[in-house]
Amino acid sequence: MTEFFQHLVNGLSLGSVYALIALGYTMVYGVLQLINFAHAEVFMLGAFSGYYLASWLPPFSREPRFVVVLSLSMAICACIGVVIERFAYRPLRQSPRLNALITAMGVSMLIQAIGQLPFFMGPSPRFFPELLPNRTLLSAAGVSLTTLQAVTLGAAVLLMIGLHRLVFHTRFGAAMRAVSFDGRTAGLMGIDANRVIALTFMVGSALAAAAGILVGLSYPRIEPTMGVLLGLKAFVAAVLGGIGNIRGAMVGGTIIGLVEAMAVGYGSSSYRDAVAFGILILVLVFKPSGIFGKAVVEKV
């Protein structure tokens, strides 16, 4: 039984990481119907900007320093996101969706390749500084939970609530939903679709930066290719939950995290990655638009 609870804790904390990254995928998809493969790279850049900021900033008291690093990286990545959208995606707004997708992959490859060049980040992994102390928070009956696991979990929940409020209780959110529902009509109603999309990218990229820093804290090894595997899993989580749906990203991330933990615990660790994809396929075959996704009926 101890193992079960430990697996539960492990699964939830890993799931919250997936969920954090999945939120960015799902937001962009909701508005543009674009799988933003570059999101994983913005996540990586978020971690690296945190790394560089932490080494440049003068040392002052711990918690405010963490907040400064976090908010600055979020701001930096928000800008990066807007730049990517402006120069790589906007010119392709009218082209077939596959082109935008290939462009997204191109951006992702380019950022990775440049990041690996020795005069940028270089390929070797780096140690992410300990911005927050990591202690064992809870160690009852053999189940252990660290502060950072708790922080990540809390941050994921808080960000999701914030995002939910942003989307459903603000004017910007209403505009976003309008663009997502029908871009042309929204435009006719006086909504500046380009602005909404740019803002969406800003928010999504800032979220990716936050995820990058939180991941860097709990798993202090960062490298230019760190986004690839995590990004893919997070994306799978977003699809599982129903891509375009914020709650779906959260639930999908948690499910993938839990499934992986349980697959190791009660199955075989060597097939763990296959199990996650297997679950995804099963869900999609029976519910083609994901758990929370609405089945869209195409009109002729």
Added chain:
Amino acid sequence: MNARVLESWAWILFGLLLVGLASALLPSASQSYPMYVAGLAGINVILAVSLHVVNGLTGQFSLGHAGFMAVGGYTAALFGTRIISEYKLMYISEPVSDTILFFFATLLGGAAAGLAGLLVGLPSLRLRGDYLAIVTLGFAEIIRVTIENVEVLGAATGLVGIPPLTNLFWIFFWALVTFLFAKRLQESTHGRALAAIREDEIAAEAMGIDTTGYKVRAFVASSFFAGVAGALLGYYLTILTPRDFTFLKSVEVVVMVVLGGMGSISGAILAAILLTILPEALRPLREHTGVDLRMVIYASLLLAMMLLRPRGILGRQEVWTLLRRRREEAEPEVAP
């Protein structure tokens, strides 16, 4: 009607003759580096054209081509290490026996991949757009993870000791077969149904086209040729490893199809050749820059292409229609 049939057979014979001549006259792949690269390009052409049938012609988005390639490659390779290396057909010399068995192995690889395509396609081709992409991606990943864990398949080290039987003739031969298949399909009733599905699935269904059936058949055919390409690759390198069948390989093939121009066979061929030669041609660049910029150049080129020419190199057109049009264009000026 008869003349057309005759003409197309003439073309096929001509193609076969060309392939035979080319592989007889050109230096062999193992002795000449450009020919070695040409072999790799040929394998990529098979992959790109086969994916074209699903992505370009039918408009379905598959991200799992590497998986089918792996199924075909490993099936053929197992046959190679277990049968071809050990046994020989009776009454004929060893090289002839090897060649016959090798041809059978590529067919076997194709069949295995086709079967995998059927198993994946049947449940998942109801899905549309990105969801189909994710399911195919998922299947490819499951196949890769399985290979990594199965000792008989060589696990992470790879399946070694595959007899080196792939030569330029077989690569060109299969590239030609794939090309002819795709071209004939595109121009057939079947192909028009697939194009109708690409343009508007609902309208196609309303016209009485069994969309799922057509999609599954296209998918199976595409997987078959991907499997053949995998088989050829295994016998070319003499080793197959899971590292060659990652998500990135699938992406590479999709990039070839999109870069060539969605819906254009010649575009896919052109892009496949270009994208194989380019990274090889850029190798010496490292001597001057000190760092390897090939990935940076590849990605930048891809971005530039997509932004400046979103339709791809050829758009939806084919080289031969373009040439024919040129000819027609030139004629009236002479006539009056």
Added chain:
Amino acid sequence: MTCRQRRGSLDRGVGRSAIPRGAALLVLCAVLALGGCEKKSGARTAPGPGTGGGSSDAAEILFGEVASLTGPEATFGQSQSRGIALAVKEINEAGGVLGRPIRVITYDNQGKPTESAAAAHRLVVRDRVHVLLGEVASSRSLAMAPIAEEHQVPMITPASTNPRVTEGRKWVFRTCFIDPFQGRVMARFAREELGLRRVAVLRDVRNDYSVGLANFFVESFRELGGEVVSDQSYSAGDIDFRSQLTEIRARNPEAIYVPGYYTDVGLIARQVRELGMKVPLMGGDGWDSSKLYEIGGEALEGSFFSNHYSFENPDPVVQGFIARYREAYGEVPDALAALGYDAARLAADAIARVGSLERAAIRYALATTRDFRGVTGTITIDENHNPVKPAVVLEIRNRGATFAKTIEP
């Protein structure tokens, strides 16, 4: 004119006429690229390769290197490449070999076996190198080896540990341990020196090096009367290992064998401690990197790993290498850099000994290497083309490795 109009109305396209021109241009580019390649090689490969004959007209000695300089495993490839570059620089500064300078041609393979084969092919057939160096991963070396065999070019792999890389091959050598030896070293150390009975294994399934070491460790440890209580897997690049470690914790092992690369081991060690386990970790030469202590921090104190050499070794060959590497690249060399360095020096040594650039002669000299003093130990090549050299077991103390024991082969 009329024709143009008809065309326009049929296609509904604007500026269509630009397409054929653009396409033609691209075709031309492709043809030129291919044609350009052909001409050059045709001029060069006149005598026909495969004869193994030396291109003795060349003023310089050519080493061809294949490395994963980009892609997910770039960090390992760059270490290998740096080690080789340093060795060649030193040899050239000392006057080269046979009075000729050495030049290294390095090609990237993006971590892919197919690209490794293409790169090796280019080096052997086009550039006609005298010695082929590479790769780190056995799967990629296995893709290169048939090409070296067919064209009869000696190949030295610095760090591919799978026995099959050199098995039954005439032209392929290596400078690193093979999996069975290193796996046995740690099994013996754990069983005989530490007196452990119950050990868990955590292997990287994506990495043949890790799988190989784990397999041979498990085999040897069982033969020595120990028990492997849990055998778990992860994939290189994962960040969370807690689920596997939770399973391991439930089996109560006395130590955990993690034969992966330093990139993952640091994180694993941290999570072992976070789950409240106090047992030591054990590993192989993939651990050897300053990054390990940086990422793992205190979590690794008291752990052991097998390696080729100890940093405390007073041998001037070792100390000189470490000092010069640090000077050149600003960091402590890892095992891959040391192995790359030795591979390049071994090749140069063989050429110097035999006094010829004939590939067959170089091969013969490599095969008869006796007591070559490398950084990674005194190397004698055995009949399977593997080096016979002792392994050392190092203990991690104060964020550094200290010598614990030498284990002879």
